[in-house]
Amino acid sequence: MAGFDDVATDVSGGPVRHVPVLLSEVLEALDPNESKLIFDGTFGAGGYSRAIMEKGAKVVATDQDPEVISNSDEIKAEFADQLSLHHAKFSQILDIVEEGSLDGFVLDIGVSSMQIDQAERGFSFMQDGPLDMRMSQDGVSAADVVNTLKSNELARIFGFYGEEKSWPHRACD
Ligand SMILES: C[S@@+](CC[C@H](N)C(=O)[O-])C[C@H]1O[C@@H](n2cnc3c(N)ncnc32)[C@H](O)[C@@H]1O
Known part of the structure; x- marks a missing residue:
């Protein structure tokens, strides 16, 4: 993955x-x-959608990060007749496209380079920043979670979502 100002370049040598990472497979x-009409549920920087x-093909795309949407004017203009980009979670797909209308979909689930590179988003292990970690930039932050939930609830979250092998057998209070 690459950041805004590091060495990654596209095929024409411009920065990306x-x-x-799985473009040819996709x-x-x-x-x-x-x-074809393809759904890209995790638009990000639009690498899959662009290709x-x-x-x-035409693309209907979603991303839950409002910054993704506001940074996408260029690609929206370039593919004005092909791209329909929505600020939404991919689970809202049926509010956006009619059932049975798609020829395929792609989900590139995870954090984007742009999110990790901005310290203030709270995803980076390399840079200090607030414990935010909200892709959608609304709702409860990671700081809210660790500072307000009871320890047994935190243990359940870390154990279940972190796929901790010893959970729930290890005692916690
Ligand atoms: C790894 S990046 C996608 C990169 C993209 N494939 C590209 O080529 O630039 C993952 C993106 O998915 C978005 N995302 C994660 N969970 C989502 C969800 N439930 N609904 C919509 N977007 C989501 C994130 O905000 C992030 O922008």
Whole structure:
């Protein structure tokens, strides 16, 4: 993955904000062309969507991070006839597209380089920042969670979502 100002470049040598790592596999699986409508549930810097649209397909995309949407004017203008980008969670897909209308979808689930590189978002292990970690930038922050939940509830969250092998057998209070 790459940040805003590090060494990653695209095929034409320009800087890129996020390097999509499974691009050839995604294109092979989706086989996009002019007749297809593809859903990209995790738009990010638009690397997958761009490659899909370059093959002629239309893309309906979501991202829950409002910064992703506000940073996407350029790609929206470039692919004005092909891209429909929504600030939404991918679970809201049926509010956006009609059931049965898609030819394929891709989910690149995880944190983007842009999110990690901004210390104030709280995702970085390398830089100090507030314990925020909200992709959607609303609702409760990670700081709210660790400072307000009881220890047994925190143990359940870390044990279950962290796939801790000894949980729930290890005693906690
Ligand atoms: C790894 S990045 C995607 C990078 C993208 N494939 C590209 O080529 O630039 C993951 C993105 O998914 C978004 N995301 C994570 N969970 C989401 C959800 N439930 N609904 C919508 N977007 C989500 C994040 O905000 C982030 O922008």
